[in-house]
Amino acid sequence: PFEAILSVCPYYNKPNQEGIYQHFKSIATASSKPIILYNVPGRTVVNMAVSTTVRLAQDFKNIVAIKEASPDFVQCLELIKEKPKEFVVLSGDDALANSQILAGASGVISVLAQGFPKEFCQMVKHALGRRPDESYRLYNLLYTMESLIFEEDKIKDALNAQIKLEGDSSNGYLAMAVWAETNGFEGVSNFLYSHAEEERMHMLKLVKFINERNGEAKIPDFAKPKNKFTNLKELFESVFQHEVKVSKHINELVDMTLKEKDYSTMNFLQWYVSEQIEEE
CATH class of the missing domain: 1.20.1260.10 (Ferritin, core subunit, four-helix bundle)
Incomplete structure:
Protein backbone atom coordinates (compact mmCIF):
# COMPACT_ATOMS: atom_id res chain seq x y z
CA PRO A 1 0.00 0.00 0.00
CA PHE A 2 1.15 3.52 -0.71
CA GLU A 3 0.85 6.47 1.63
CA ALA A 4 0.41 9.38 -0.78
CA ILE A 5 -0.02 10.31 -4.45
CA LEU A 6 2.40 12.35 -6.57
CA SER A 7 0.34 13.35 -9.60
CA VAL A 8 1.66 15.24 -12.62
CA CYS A 9 -0.34 17.79 -14.60
CA PRO A 10 -2.19 16.15 -17.47
CA TYR A 11 -0.20 16.27 -20.68
CA TYR A 12 -0.68 15.58 -24.40
CA ASN A 13 -4.16 17.19 -24.61
CA LYS A 14 -2.82 20.54 -23.24
CA PRO A 15 -5.71 21.48 -20.90
CA ASN A 16 -6.46 25.04 -19.84
CA GLN A 17 -6.37 26.07 -16.15
CA GLU A 18 -9.96 24.98 -15.52
CA GLY A 19 -9.17 21.61 -17.09
CA ILE A 20 -6.16 21.22 -14.77
CA TYR A 21 -8.34 22.11 -11.78
CA GLN A 22 -11.03 19.57 -12.74
CA HIS A 23 -8.36 16.89 -13.28
CA PHE A 24 -6.98 17.22 -9.77
CA LYS A 25 -10.45 17.72 -8.31
CA SER A 26 -11.41 14.29 -9.66
CA ILE A 27 -8.35 12.69 -8.05
CA ALA A 28 -8.86 14.45 -4.72
CA THR A 29 -12.52 13.44 -4.65
CA ALA A 30 -11.81 9.81 -5.58
CA SER A 31 -9.06 9.27 -3.01
CA SER A 32 -8.54 10.20 0.62
CA LYS A 33 -4.76 9.82 0.29
CA PRO A 34 -2.60 12.95 0.59
CA ILE A 35 -1.89 14.35 -2.88
CA ILE A 36 1.24 16.14 -4.04
CA LEU A 37 0.70 18.12 -7.24
CA TYR A 38 3.50 17.98 -9.80
CA ASN A 39 3.95 20.98 -12.09
CA VAL A 40 6.61 20.31 -14.73
CA PRO A 41 5.78 22.38 -17.84
CA GLY A 42 9.03 21.41 -19.55
CA ARG A 43 7.72 17.85 -19.79
CA THR A 44 3.94 18.29 -20.00
CA VAL A 45 3.93 21.46 -22.17
CA VAL A 46 1.36 23.05 -19.86
CA ASN A 47 2.03 25.23 -16.81
CA MET A 48 -0.19 25.19 -13.73
CA ALA A 49 -0.72 28.80 -12.72
CA VAL A 50 -0.24 29.93 -9.13
CA SER A 51 -3.95 30.79 -8.90
CA THR A 52 -4.90 27.23 -9.90
CA THR A 53 -2.52 25.69 -7.36
CA VAL A 54 -3.80 27.95 -4.58
CA ARG A 55 -7.42 27.23 -5.53
CA LEU A 56 -6.82 23.47 -5.33
CA ALA A 57 -4.99 23.80 -2.01
CA GLN A 58 -7.87 25.81 -0.56
CA ASP A 59 -10.66 23.59 -1.88
CA PHE A 60 -9.28 20.13 -0.99
CA LYS A 61 -7.72 19.28 2.36
CA ASN A 62 -5.97 16.18 0.97
CA ILE A 63 -4.07 18.26 -1.61
CA VAL A 64 -1.17 18.97 0.71
CA ALA A 65 1.85 19.96 -1.40
CA ILE A 66 3.30 20.66 -4.82
CA LYS A 67 6.49 19.60 -6.55
CA GLU A 68 7.14 22.84 -8.44
CA ALA A 69 9.42 22.25 -11.43
CA SER A 70 8.62 25.35 -13.46
CA PRO A 71 11.79 27.16 -14.57
CA ASP A 72 10.08 30.44 -13.63
CA PHE A 73 11.67 31.37 -10.31
CA VAL A 74 9.30 34.32 -9.81
CA GLN A 75 6.33 31.94 -10.11
CA CYS A 76 7.74 29.87 -7.26
CA LEU A 77 8.20 32.99 -5.13
CA GLU A 78 4.61 34.03 -5.82
CA LEU A 79 3.37 30.56 -4.89
CA ILE A 80 5.28 30.61 -1.59
CA LYS A 81 3.68 33.99 -0.84
CA GLU A 82 0.10 33.11 -1.84
CA LYS A 83 -0.23 29.50 -0.64
CA PRO A 84 -2.33 28.47 2.38
CA LYS A 85 -0.27 28.25 5.58
CA GLU A 86 -0.15 24.44 5.83
CA PHE A 87 0.41 23.83 2.11
CA VAL A 88 3.95 22.65 1.30
CA VAL A 89 5.98 23.91 -1.66
CA LEU A 90 8.75 21.52 -2.76
CA SER A 91 11.28 22.33 -5.46
CA GLY A 92 11.25 19.99 -8.43
CA ASP A 93 14.31 21.43 -10.17
CA ASP A 94 17.78 20.57 -8.85
CA ALA A 95 19.29 23.69 -10.44
CA LEU A 96 16.85 25.98 -8.57
CA ALA A 97 16.34 23.98 -5.37
CA ASN A 98 18.88 25.78 -3.18
CA SER A 99 17.59 29.25 -4.07
CA GLN A 100 13.95 28.19 -3.78
CA ILE A 101 14.47 26.67 -0.32
CA LEU A 102 16.31 29.79 0.86
CA ALA A 103 13.30 31.77 -0.44
CA GLY A 104 10.83 29.71 1.60
CA ALA A 105 10.23 26.35 -0.08
CA SER A 106 10.11 23.42 2.36
CA GLY A 107 12.42 21.04 0.51
CA VAL A 108 12.97 19.29 -2.81
CA ILE A 109 12.13 16.09 -4.65
CA SER A 110 15.45 15.55 -6.37
CA VAL A 111 17.06 13.54 -9.14
CA LEU A 112 20.65 14.61 -8.46
CA ALA A 113 20.37 13.51 -4.83
CA GLN A 114 20.21 9.92 -6.04
CA GLY A 115 23.77 10.25 -7.28
CA PHE A 116 25.11 12.46 -4.46
CA PRO A 117 22.81 11.90 -1.46
CA LYS A 118 25.17 13.08 1.30
CA GLU A 119 26.23 16.34 -0.36
CA PHE A 120 22.73 17.15 -1.58
CA CYS A 121 21.13 16.54 1.82
CA GLN A 122 23.74 18.74 3.48
CA MET A 123 22.99 21.51 1.00
CA VAL A 124 19.27 21.29 1.75
CA LYS A 125 19.85 21.31 5.52
CA HIS A 126 21.98 24.45 5.22
CA ALA A 127 19.35 26.12 3.04
CA LEU A 128 16.56 25.23 5.48
CA GLY A 129 18.75 26.59 8.28
CA ARG A 130 19.17 29.87 6.35
CA ARG A 131 22.92 29.42 5.95
CA PRO A 132 23.36 30.58 2.33
CA ASP A 133 27.17 30.62 2.31
CA GLU A 134 27.36 26.95 3.25
CA SER A 135 24.44 25.90 1.02
CA TYR A 136 25.81 27.73 -2.05
CA ARG A 137 29.26 26.23 -1.51
CA LEU A 138 27.72 22.77 -1.81
CA TYR A 139 25.40 23.87 -4.60
CA ASN A 140 28.36 25.01 -6.70
CA LEU A 141 30.08 21.68 -6.09
CA LEU A 142 26.97 19.73 -7.04
CA TYR A 143 26.34 21.83 -10.13
CA THR A 144 29.89 21.07 -11.27
CA MET A 145 29.24 17.36 -10.72
CA GLU A 146 26.01 17.54 -12.73
CA SER A 147 27.86 19.27 -15.56
CA LEU A 148 30.59 16.62 -15.51
CA ILE A 149 28.01 13.86 -15.67
CA PHE A 150 26.52 15.40 -18.78
Whole structure:
Protein backbone atom coordinates (compact mmCIF):
# COMPACT_ATOMS: atom_id res chain seq x y z
CA PRO A 1 0.00 0.00 0.00
CA PHE A 2 1.15 3.52 -0.71
CA GLU A 3 0.85 6.47 1.63
CA ALA A 4 0.41 9.38 -0.78
CA ILE A 5 -0.02 10.31 -4.45
CA LEU A 6 2.40 12.35 -6.57
CA SER A 7 0.34 13.35 -9.60
CA VAL A 8 1.66 15.24 -12.62
CA CYS A 9 -0.34 17.79 -14.60
CA PRO A 10 -2.19 16.15 -17.47
CA TYR A 11 -0.20 16.27 -20.68
CA TYR A 12 -0.68 15.58 -24.40
CA ASN A 13 -4.16 17.19 -24.61
CA LYS A 14 -2.82 20.54 -23.24
CA PRO A 15 -5.71 21.48 -20.90
CA ASN A 16 -6.46 25.04 -19.84
CA GLN A 17 -6.37 26.07 -16.15
CA GLU A 18 -9.96 24.98 -15.52
CA GLY A 19 -9.17 21.61 -17.09
CA ILE A 20 -6.16 21.22 -14.77
CA TYR A 21 -8.34 22.11 -11.78
CA GLN A 22 -11.03 19.57 -12.74
CA HIS A 23 -8.36 16.89 -13.28
CA PHE A 24 -6.98 17.22 -9.77
CA LYS A 25 -10.45 17.72 -8.31
CA SER A 26 -11.41 14.29 -9.66
CA ILE A 27 -8.35 12.69 -8.05
CA ALA A 28 -8.86 14.45 -4.72
CA THR A 29 -12.52 13.44 -4.65
CA ALA A 30 -11.81 9.81 -5.58
CA SER A 31 -9.06 9.27 -3.01
CA SER A 32 -8.54 10.20 0.62
CA LYS A 33 -4.76 9.82 0.29
CA PRO A 34 -2.60 12.95 0.59
CA ILE A 35 -1.89 14.35 -2.88
CA ILE A 36 1.24 16.14 -4.04
CA LEU A 37 0.70 18.12 -7.24
CA TYR A 38 3.50 17.98 -9.80
CA ASN A 39 3.95 20.98 -12.09
CA VAL A 40 6.61 20.31 -14.73
CA PRO A 41 5.78 22.38 -17.84
CA GLY A 42 9.03 21.41 -19.55
CA ARG A 43 7.72 17.85 -19.79
CA THR A 44 3.94 18.29 -20.00
CA VAL A 45 3.93 21.46 -22.17
CA VAL A 46 1.36 23.05 -19.86
CA ASN A 47 2.03 25.23 -16.81
CA MET A 48 -0.19 25.19 -13.73
CA ALA A 49 -0.72 28.80 -12.72
CA VAL A 50 -0.24 29.93 -9.13
CA SER A 51 -3.95 30.79 -8.90
CA THR A 52 -4.90 27.23 -9.90
CA THR A 53 -2.52 25.69 -7.36
CA VAL A 54 -3.80 27.95 -4.58
CA ARG A 55 -7.42 27.23 -5.53
CA LEU A 56 -6.82 23.47 -5.33
CA ALA A 57 -4.99 23.80 -2.01
CA GLN A 58 -7.87 25.81 -0.56
CA ASP A 59 -10.66 23.59 -1.88
CA PHE A 60 -9.28 20.13 -0.99
CA LYS A 61 -7.72 19.28 2.36
CA ASN A 62 -5.97 16.18 0.97
CA ILE A 63 -4.07 18.26 -1.61
CA VAL A 64 -1.17 18.97 0.71
CA ALA A 65 1.85 19.96 -1.40
CA ILE A 66 3.30 20.66 -4.82
CA LYS A 67 6.49 19.60 -6.55
CA GLU A 68 7.14 22.84 -8.44
CA ALA A 69 9.42 22.25 -11.43
CA SER A 70 8.62 25.35 -13.46
CA PRO A 71 11.79 27.16 -14.57
CA ASP A 72 10.08 30.44 -13.63
CA PHE A 73 11.67 31.37 -10.31
CA VAL A 74 9.30 34.32 -9.81
CA GLN A 75 6.33 31.94 -10.11
CA CYS A 76 7.74 29.87 -7.26
CA LEU A 77 8.20 32.99 -5.13
CA GLU A 78 4.61 34.03 -5.82
CA LEU A 79 3.37 30.56 -4.89
CA ILE A 80 5.28 30.61 -1.59
CA LYS A 81 3.68 33.99 -0.84
CA GLU A 82 0.10 33.11 -1.84
CA LYS A 83 -0.23 29.50 -0.64
CA PRO A 84 -2.33 28.47 2.38
CA LYS A 85 -0.27 28.25 5.58
CA GLU A 86 -0.15 24.44 5.83
CA PHE A 87 0.41 23.83 2.11
CA VAL A 88 3.95 22.65 1.30
CA VAL A 89 5.98 23.91 -1.66
CA LEU A 90 8.75 21.52 -2.76
CA SER A 91 11.28 22.33 -5.46
CA GLY A 92 11.25 19.99 -8.43
CA ASP A 93 14.31 21.43 -10.17
CA ASP A 94 17.78 20.57 -8.85
CA ALA A 95 19.29 23.69 -10.44
CA LEU A 96 16.85 25.98 -8.57
CA ALA A 97 16.34 23.98 -5.37
CA ASN A 98 18.88 25.78 -3.18
CA SER A 99 17.59 29.25 -4.07
CA GLN A 100 13.95 28.19 -3.78
CA ILE A 101 14.47 26.67 -0.32
CA LEU A 102 16.31 29.79 0.86
CA ALA A 103 13.30 31.77 -0.44
CA GLY A 104 10.83 29.71 1.60
CA ALA A 105 10.23 26.35 -0.08
CA SER A 106 10.11 23.42 2.36
CA GLY A 107 12.42 21.04 0.51
CA VAL A 108 12.97 19.29 -2.81
CA ILE A 109 12.13 16.09 -4.65
CA SER A 110 15.45 15.55 -6.37
CA VAL A 111 17.06 13.54 -9.14
CA LEU A 112 20.65 14.61 -8.46
CA ALA A 113 20.37 13.51 -4.83
CA GLN A 114 20.21 9.92 -6.04
CA GLY A 115 23.77 10.25 -7.28
CA PHE A 116 25.11 12.46 -4.46
CA PRO A 117 22.81 11.90 -1.46
CA LYS A 118 25.17 13.08 1.30
CA GLU A 119 26.23 16.34 -0.36
CA PHE A 120 22.73 17.15 -1.58
CA CYS A 121 21.13 16.54 1.82
CA GLN A 122 23.74 18.74 3.48
CA MET A 123 22.99 21.51 1.00
CA VAL A 124 19.27 21.29 1.75
CA LYS A 125 19.85 21.31 5.52
CA HIS A 126 21.98 24.45 5.22
CA ALA A 127 19.35 26.12 3.04
CA LEU A 128 16.56 25.23 5.48
CA GLY A 129 18.75 26.59 8.28
CA ARG A 130 19.17 29.87 6.35
CA ARG A 131 22.92 29.42 5.95
CA PRO A 132 23.36 30.58 2.33
CA ASP A 133 27.17 30.62 2.31
CA GLU A 134 27.36 26.95 3.25
CA SER A 135 24.44 25.90 1.02
CA TYR A 136 25.81 27.73 -2.05
CA ARG A 137 29.26 26.23 -1.51
CA LEU A 138 27.72 22.77 -1.81
CA TYR A 139 25.40 23.87 -4.60
CA ASN A 140 28.36 25.01 -6.70
CA LEU A 141 30.08 21.68 -6.09
CA LEU A 142 26.97 19.73 -7.04
CA TYR A 143 26.34 21.83 -10.13
CA THR A 144 29.89 21.07 -11.27
CA MET A 145 29.24 17.36 -10.72
CA GLU A 146 26.01 17.54 -12.73
CA SER A 147 27.86 19.27 -15.56
CA LEU A 148 30.59 16.62 -15.51
CA ILE A 149 28.01 13.86 -15.67
CA PHE A 150 26.52 15.40 -18.78
CA GLU A 151 29.89 15.82 -20.48
CA GLU A 152 29.81 12.11 -21.32
CA ASP A 153 30.19 12.22 -25.12
CA LYS A 154 28.35 8.97 -25.63
CA ILE A 155 25.13 10.34 -24.15
CA LYS A 156 25.44 13.74 -25.81
CA ASP A 157 25.99 12.10 -29.18
CA ALA A 158 22.97 9.86 -28.66
CA LEU A 159 20.77 12.81 -27.70
CA ASN A 160 21.93 14.73 -30.74
CA ALA A 161 21.10 11.70 -32.88
CA GLN A 162 17.62 11.79 -31.35
CA ILE A 163 17.33 15.46 -32.40
CA LYS A 164 17.87 14.37 -36.01
CA LEU A 165 15.33 11.57 -35.64
CA GLU A 166 12.67 13.91 -34.22
CA GLY A 167 13.39 16.48 -36.95
CA ASP A 168 13.13 13.81 -39.63
CA SER A 169 9.82 12.75 -38.05
CA SER A 170 8.44 16.28 -38.17
CA ASN A 171 9.41 16.75 -41.83
CA GLY A 172 8.13 13.30 -42.72
CA TYR A 173 4.71 13.90 -41.18
CA LEU A 174 4.56 17.33 -42.81
CA ALA A 175 5.15 15.74 -46.23
CA MET A 176 2.48 13.12 -45.47
CA ALA A 177 0.05 15.87 -44.44
CA VAL A 178 0.60 17.69 -47.74
CA TRP A 179 -0.01 14.48 -49.70
CA ALA A 180 -3.20 13.74 -47.73
CA GLU A 181 -4.51 17.28 -48.14
CA THR A 182 -3.89 17.41 -51.88
CA ASN A 183 -5.59 14.03 -52.29
CA GLY A 184 -8.77 15.04 -50.47
CA PHE A 185 -8.14 13.43 -47.07
CA GLU A 186 -8.72 16.52 -44.94
CA GLY A 187 -9.14 14.73 -41.60
CA VAL A 188 -5.96 12.75 -42.11
CA SER A 189 -4.05 15.86 -43.16
CA ASN A 190 -5.16 17.76 -40.04
CA PHE A 191 -3.99 14.86 -37.88
CA LEU A 192 -0.62 14.75 -39.62
CA TYR A 193 -0.10 18.54 -39.51
CA SER A 194 -0.67 18.37 -35.75
CA HIS A 195 1.64 15.38 -35.49
CA ALA A 196 4.38 17.20 -37.41
CA GLU A 197 4.18 20.10 -34.94
CA GLU A 198 4.36 17.71 -31.97
CA GLU A 199 7.51 16.08 -33.36
CA ARG A 200 9.05 19.52 -33.81
CA MET A 201 8.26 20.24 -30.15
CA HIS A 202 9.95 16.95 -29.19
CA MET A 203 13.05 18.07 -31.06
CA LEU A 204 13.10 21.48 -29.38
CA LYS A 205 12.81 19.91 -25.92
CA LEU A 206 15.97 17.92 -26.64
CA VAL A 207 17.79 21.00 -27.94
CA LYS A 208 16.96 22.99 -24.80
CA PHE A 209 17.80 20.09 -22.48
CA ILE A 210 21.27 19.70 -23.97
CA ASN A 211 22.03 23.43 -24.01
CA GLU A 212 20.76 24.02 -20.46
CA ARG A 213 23.22 21.42 -19.17
CA ASN A 214 26.31 23.01 -20.68
CA GLY A 215 26.21 20.82 -23.77
CA GLU A 216 25.80 21.95 -27.35
CA ALA A 217 22.89 20.76 -29.42
CA LYS A 218 23.76 19.89 -33.01
CA ILE A 219 21.24 20.79 -35.70
CA PRO A 220 21.89 18.31 -38.52
CA ASP A 221 20.94 18.07 -42.16
CA PHE A 222 17.56 16.38 -42.15
CA ALA A 223 16.62 13.57 -44.51
CA LYS A 224 14.44 14.33 -47.51
CA PRO A 225 11.00 12.94 -46.61
CA LYS A 226 8.95 10.57 -48.72
CA ASN A 227 6.06 12.51 -50.26
CA LYS A 228 4.32 10.04 -52.57
CA PHE A 229 1.99 7.25 -51.43
CA THR A 230 -0.27 4.88 -53.34
CA ASN A 231 -3.00 4.93 -50.66
CA LEU A 232 -3.73 5.67 -46.99
CA LYS A 233 -2.76 2.16 -45.93
CA GLU A 234 0.78 2.66 -47.21
CA LEU A 235 0.95 6.05 -45.50
CA PHE A 236 -0.12 4.76 -42.09
CA GLU A 237 2.14 1.73 -42.37
CA SER A 238 5.00 4.20 -42.85
CA VAL A 239 3.84 6.15 -39.78
CA PHE A 240 3.78 3.00 -37.64
CA GLN A 241 7.17 1.73 -38.79
CA HIS A 242 8.73 5.12 -38.10
CA GLU A 243 7.26 5.29 -34.58
CA VAL A 244 8.62 1.80 -33.84
CA LYS A 245 12.06 3.03 -34.92
CA VAL A 246 11.80 6.11 -32.69
CA SER A 247 10.68 4.01 -29.71
CA LYS A 248 13.61 1.65 -30.18
CA HIS A 249 16.09 4.52 -30.18
CA ILE A 250 14.55 6.11 -27.06
CA ASN A 251 14.65 2.80 -25.19
CA GLU A 252 18.31 2.43 -26.14
CA LEU A 253 18.93 5.93 -24.80
CA VAL A 254 17.28 5.08 -21.48
CA ASP A 255 19.39 1.91 -21.20
CA MET A 256 22.51 3.98 -21.85
CA THR A 257 21.68 6.51 -19.11
CA LEU A 258 21.10 3.68 -16.62
CA LYS A 259 24.45 2.11 -17.43
CA GLU A 260 26.19 5.50 -17.14
CA LYS A 261 24.22 6.39 -13.97
CA ASP A 262 23.09 9.63 -15.59
CA TYR A 263 19.88 9.90 -13.57
CA SER A 264 19.05 13.43 -14.64
CA THR A 265 18.92 12.49 -18.33
CA MET A 266 17.10 9.25 -17.51
CA ASN A 267 14.41 11.23 -15.70
CA PHE A 268 14.13 13.62 -18.65
CA LEU A 269 13.67 10.75 -21.09
CA GLN A 270 10.72 9.25 -19.17
CA TRP A 271 8.46 11.82 -20.84
CA TYR A 272 9.54 10.48 -24.24
CA VAL A 273 8.94 6.90 -23.14
CA SER A 274 5.36 7.74 -22.11
CA GLU A 275 4.82 9.74 -25.29
CA GLN A 276 5.92 6.86 -27.51
CA ILE A 277 3.48 4.47 -25.82
CA GLU A 278 0.70 6.80 -26.97
CA GLU A 279 2.25 7.30 -30.41
CA GLU A 280 2.32 3.59 -31.17
